[in-house]
Amino acid sequence: MRKTLLSAILCISFLFLPATASASTHSKKIVEHLKDGSCFETVTENKSPVYYTYQKKKLRGGRICGYSSAKKKAVTKSKTTYYRNRKGKIMWYIKVTGTFIYDGKSAKCIKSTINAKSKTKAWKIKNPRTVKKAASAIGTATAQHYYQGIAAESITRTVTLRCTRYGKIS
Numbered sequence: 001m002r003k004t005l006l007s008a009i010l011c012i013s014f015l016f017l018p019a020t021a022s023a024s025t026h027s028k029k030i031v032e033h034l035k036d037g038s039c040f041e042t043v044t045e046n047k048s049p050v051y052y053t054y055q056k057k058k059l060r061g062g063r064i065c066g067y068s069s070a071k072k073k074a075v076t077k078s079k080t081t082y083y084r085n086r087k088g089k090i091m092w093y094i095k096v097t098g099t100f101i102y103d104g105k106s107a108k109c110i111k112s113t114i115n116a117k118s119k120t121k122a123w124k125i126k127n128p129r130t131v132k133k134a135a136s137a138i139g140t141a142t143a144q145h146y147y148q149g150i151a152a153e154s155i156t157r158t159v160t161l162r163c164t165r166y167g168k169i170s
Contacts (some may be wrong), residue, residue: 037086040157044079044169072103074110077169081159083123083143091143092118092125098137100163107163112137122146137161 032040078097082090099111109132116128116139128141138160145153162170 039084041082041084042079042159043082044161045077072101073167074099074101075163075167075169076100077161079159079161081157083155083157090119091145092116092120092123094128094139094141094157094159096130096137096139096159096161098132098161098163098169100135100137100161100167100169102135102163102165102167104165107135107165107167109133109135109137109161109163112139112161114139114141116141116143118143135163135165 028044030042032042034040076097076099078095080093080095082093084090093116095115097113097115098109100107100109102108112130112132114128114130116125118125122145124144124146126142126144128139130137130139132138138158140156140158142154142156144151145155164170
């Protein structure tokens with residue numbers, strides 16, 4: 001009876017642990033100030049790594065001879081660049097998310113996405129695009145500032161995520 005009650009109490013207590021204790025989300029922030037008082041704020045966020053086995057087909061003379069499997073690790077991270085006006089208000093942002101596989105010998109970007117949005121009617125986002133290049137996820141977008149319906153300013157920004165062979169993202 002005591003063991004059952006103790007087990008039930010332990011199980012219930014684990015349900016109420018704070019979510020931040022189990023989540024492995026870390027972030028790194030870099031601020032780049034501009035002459036007009038505005039700034040770019042870049043934040044790199046981390047999502048928990050997922051482990052899986054990655055299989056490749058072995059080909060010999062055009063025939064499948066078998067499968068080789070190597071233990072690879074996958075990590076998904078995102079980097080967001082915010083454009084803030086001189087009052088500190090976010091005008092627009094570009095967020096690039098990349099999924100990478102690595103094994104200590106090499107790294108490769110297997111998926112990259114971009115999310116670019118304006119937070120105000122005065123700015124419009126044009127041509128958001130992303131590419132996977134070796135161990136990098138690269139996203140580019142152009143933000144245009146409109147004043148009384150006329151494009152007054154245009155800023156093109158590129159956000160790049162790189163993965164080392166050990167899974168370190170920069």
